[in-house]
Amino acid sequence: MEKMWSGRFLASASNLLDRFNASIMYDRKLYREDIEGSLAHAQMLAKQGILTKDELKQIQDGLAQVKKEIESGEFVWNISDEDLHMGIEKRLTQIIGDTGKKLHTARSRNDQVAVDFRRYVLRKNLEIAKLLKALMQEILTVAQQHTETLLPGMTHLQHAQPINFGFHLGAYLSMFKRDIERFESSYVRNNISPLGCAALAGTPHNIDREYSAQLLGFDSVSVNCLDTVSDRDFALEILFNISTMMMHISRLSEELVLWSSYEFGFIELSDEYSTGSSIMPQKKNPDVPELLRGKTGRVYGALVGLLTVMKGLPLAYNKDTQEDKEGVFDSVETAEISLEILKEAIKTMQVKPQNMQSACKVGHLSATDLADYLVEKCNIPFREAHFITGKAVAKSEELGIDLSDIELKYLQEIDERIGEDVLEFLVLENSMNARRSQGGTATQRTKEQLDYFKKYLEEKK
Numbered sequence: 476m477e478k479m480w481s482g483r484f485l486a487s488a489s490n491l492l493d494r495f496n497a498s499i500m501y502d503r504k505l506y507r508e509d510i511e512g513s514l515a516h517a518q519m520l521a522k523q524g525i526l527t528k529d530e531l532k533q534i535q536d537g538l539a540q541v542k543k544e545i546e547s548g549e550f551v552w553n554i555s556d557e558d559l560h561m562g563i564e565k566r567l568t569q570i571i572g573d574t575g576k577k578l579h580t581a582r583s584r585n586d587q588v589a590v591d592f593r594r595y596v597l598r599k600n601l602e603i604a605k606l607l608k609a610l611m612q613e614i615l616t617v618a619q620q621h622t623e624t625l626l627p628g629m630t631h632l633q634h635a636q637p638i639n640f641g642f643h644l645g646a647y648l649s650m651f652k653r654d655i656e657r658f659e660s661s662y663v664r665n666n667i668s669p670l671g672c673a674a675l676a677g678t679p680h681n682i683d684r685e686y687s688a689q690l691l692g693f694d695s696v697s698v699n700c701l702d703t704v705s706d707r708d709f710a711l712e713i714l715f716n717i718s719t720m721m722m723h724i725s726r727l728s729e730e731l732v733l734w735s736s737y738e739f740g741f742i743e744l745s746d747e748y749s750t751g752s753s754i755m756p757q758k759k760n761p762d763v764p765e766l767l768r769g770k771t772g773r774v775y776g777a778l779v780g781l782l783t784v785m786k787g788l789p790l791a792y793n794k795d796t797q798e799d800k801e802g803v804f805d806s807v808e809t810a811e812i813s814l815e816i817l818k819e820a821i822k823t824m825q826v827k828p829q830n831m832q833s834a835c836k837v838g839h840l841s842a843t844d845l846a847d848y849l850v851e852k853c854n855i856p857f858r859e860a861h862f863i864t865g866k867a868v869a870k871s872e873e874l875g876i877d878l879s880d881i882e883l884k885y886l887q888e889i890d891e892r893i894g895e896d897v898l899e900f901l902v903l904e905n906s907m908n909a910r911r912s913q914g915g916t917a918t919q920r921t922k923e924q925l926d927y928f929k930k931y932l933e934e935k936k
């Protein structure tokens with residue numbers, strides 16, 4: 476088949492080249508962006524007197540027809556057309572004749588692909604941010620029900636201090652809010668039109684870049700054409716945004732896996748979002764969070780892949796850049812389904828406050844409270860208080876009990892300055908509620924934090 480660029484070639488392209496060179500099998504996903512870009516370009520050309528009104532009309536009708544054919548599945552995607560830009564232009568010309576050949580005036584596939592891909596990525600930044608908000612809403616709903624539900628707060632995966640489950644989930648709300656902000660700021664930073672940069676250096680035609688930018692919903696026009704046709708920062712940004720978001724998702728997933736184990740028993744994932752074993756009939760496996768954790772790896776791969784593709788490319792466009800799309804498409808789809816299924820898994824999971832509470836009875840979670848008591852009520856320097864508390868912990872171990880259950884007499888044997896009022900300090904609820912400093916776990920503070928996220932989500936609607 477004759478290529479659009481075949482003018483200077485004597486022999487036709489080999490089929491092997493077609494298979495190697497083509498992007499049409501995957502960039503066809505951008506057909507809407509491509510047609511909208513062409514319509515805006517044609518409209519601008521007509522406004523500038525480069526196309527007649529009648530030619531514009533033919534192009535508009537022709538592109539509408541192409542779109543219809545694509546959406547009905549009638550359109551024939553052919554690898555010998557190389558990419559969607561040439562596939563669509565060729566079909567347009569078949570439909571409307573020679574006027575179709577005028578559409579590419581003052582344009583190159585280099586600015587065309589930059590427009591299409593950038594607009595896809597911009598849209599996906601906002602769509603993913605929206606899915607993140609829905610996930611946050613679901614987490615918030617669970618968190619609000621558990622601002623008094625004690626569980627062991629951990630460092631190094633060791634029992635540290637008692638916190639409440641709402642506070643724990645509030646940590647994830649903080650992460651996902653930052654993720655949303657990243658997606659949104661990428662949108663704002665990159666909403667700049669490449670259209671009219673042509674191949675690399677601009678065009679001698681009297682075009683109006685502001686006008687076509689406005690038609691496509693861009694906020695402004697890019698400053699330097701040489702940069703614009705080779706810039707893929709916007710794609711790297713969404714990959715980084717997705718990678719960071721998936722990192723957060725995988726941290727939460729890891730906790731869901733741990734929490735749903737017999738050893739923890741803090742939650743039970745619903746049957747709907749769990750799987751069985753092909754050999755062990757008793758098993759209920761947390762495949763959803765495990766797979767979410769695993770999928771994080773492939774989006775990191777896409778990010779590192781594109782960074783590597785871009786590394787060392789001379790200005791301006793290079794064919795290497797065609798490798799930008801598949802990793803982004805795959806990562807976007809991974810992000811979307813991950814957010815949806817995580818939301819459902821959280822919505823349908825059963826929280827087991829009793830088991831969380833019992834877990835607080837191991838590990839002497841109120842040890843810091845005893846030390847704080849010695850400092851506050853007995854005027855003992857913290858280092859010494861730490862030492863005395865260590866003795867109390869050792870005594871509890873010897874008695875086979877948790878520090879929160881120790882009798883006063885044992886404490887007074889260790890240090891006679893300890894008064895009866897110490898017992899209040901050792902109660903786990905009190906320990907949690909004592910952490911009233913800003914951003915702390917006390918139920919009242921947790922509620923304030925959750926209110927903050929609630930307000931954020933309401934404003935975002």
Ligand code: ARG
Binds near residue numbers: 584794
């Ligand atoms: N399919 C190409 C890509 O995705 C479009 C741009 C091609 N430009 C060129 N001069 N070969 O990057």
